[in-house]
Amino acid sequence: MSSPIPDQAGLVLEAFAAAYGGAPDGVWQAPGRVNLIGEHTDYNEGFVLPFAIDRSARVAVRARPDRRVRLASTYGREGVVDLGPDGITREAARGWTVYPAGVMWALRQRGVEVPGFDLVLESNVPLGSGLSSSHAIECAVAISLAELSGAQLSTEELVLLTQRAENDFVGAPTGIMDQSASLRATAGHAVFLDCRDQHAELIPFDAPAAGLTVLVVDTKVAHSHADGGYASRRAACELGAEVLGVDALRDVASADLAEARGLLDEVTFRRVRHVVTEDERVLRTVDALRSEGPAAIGPLLDESHASMRDDFEISCPELDLAVETARASGAVGARMTGGGFGGSAIALVPTTAAASVRDEVAAAFARAGYREPEVFSVSPADGARRLL
Numbered sequence: 001m002s003s004p005i006p007d008q009a010g011l012v013l014e015a016f017a018a019a020y021g022g023a024p025d026g027v028w029q030a031p032g033r034v035n036l037i038g039e040h041t042d043y044n045e046g047f048v049l050p051f052a053i054d055r056s057a058r059v060a061v062r063a064r065p066d067r068r069v070r071l072a073s074t075y076g077r078e079g080v081v082d083l084g085p086d087g088i089t090r091e092a093a094r095g096w097t098v099y100p101a102g103v104m105w106a107l108r109q110r111g112v113e114v115p116g117f118d119l120v121l122e123s124n125v126p127l128g129s130g131l132s133s134s135h136a137i138e139c140a141v142a143i144s145l146a147e148l149s150g151a152q153l154s155t156e157e158l159v160l161l162t163q164r165a166e167n168d169f170v171g172a173p174t175g176i177m178d179q180s181a182s183l184r185a186t187a188g189h190a191v192f193l194d195c196r197d198q199h200a201e202l203i204p205f206d207a208p209a210a211g212l213t214v215l216v217v218d219t220k221v222a223h224s225h226a227d228g229g230y231a232s233r234r235a236a237c238e239l240g241a242e243v244l245g246v247d248a249l250r251d252v253a254s255a256d257l258a259e260a261r262g263l264l265d266e267v268t269f270r271r272v273r274h275v276v277t278e279d280e281r282v283l284r285t286v287d288a289l290r291s292e293g294p295a296a297i298g299p300l301l302d303e304s305h306a307s308m309r310d311d312f313e314i315s316c317p318e319l320d321l322a323v324e325t326a327r328a329s330g331a332v333g334a335r336m337t338g339g340g341f342g343g344s345a346i347a348l349v350p351t352t353a354a355a356s357v358r359d360e361v362a363a364a365f366a367r368a369g370y371r372e373p374e375v376f377s378v379s380p381a382d383g384a385r386r387l388l
Ligand code: GAF
Pocket: 035, 038, 039, 040, 041, 042, 043, 132, 174, 175, 176, 177, 178, 225, 338, 339, 340
């Protein structure tokens, strides 16, 4: 007896049949994430605390007998993109196809014999929203191609492989937080990750049981990690570590900051101070969750936002307005999430106040003349897996 088709797979199966005819070998799914706290700490070998959200990318894939790669999505108008009989080059990949192409490239670089394949992507992680839409695609593609190639790759290896795709193919110098959340997450938990050695612990994060809801405010201000802002923050951190004589900013404690101030120029000092204090906030958040639960972490979220706005300078007026309005309307804490320069903020709000916070934020955006934001709740979901 065949097993029933999971609801979530219906759309991508239909699109697969329309694009290529027939059925795929399987359907794989990987979620986006919000980061509860720990921003721009991952590439400084520090700590992060993301959770996977209940929005995912799904890919339907069928291996081919040759090395041709064909890609299609439910996004839009490009139809089937044929990457050619043999090659995966950066030039041939356009728009979203750069993510599957990058993963394919990284697998082949690693010596995995990836067959050609036909793929359809469907995703409900809003693109460019700071919720890791690109890593959701990369992780879904990575687990599907690894399985179809018969490659046994550990989670640690998949994390580094997708990072390589992002860094060396897509051209975004990102760290390992997003794909770690997507690959490691478990429903009801946040992933406490030490980015130095990839040691991960699942921390229970049950906001509803505490009468709380996590709201996402997607400001609709598009951002890209391949733009200069992200890279320049990373460069400042590397400069700071070099001048301070440490391997990574993870090795600087807040007690060292007074001395660091005398050694660094003013801007680099503030970048360093953000990372050092943010690492400590992650540790304090984990302690607070363990000892008191979600209601206790509000002030840490607020401090994190202030540090990103003032020291790391990666917020924007729309993110600040979302955070301030959410707080003024009853949030226990709020902060921008992800790489910054646009994207989304999160607010931890009493569930009874969620609707009014959403309305207040929308009204404040309208008064300011900003684009209408999308405000929705998220809860910690399971990580990447085969659906079918
Ligand atoms: C983006 C990157 F992809 C992550 O690696 C991380 O650096 C994050 O920005 C900032 O914390 O999501």
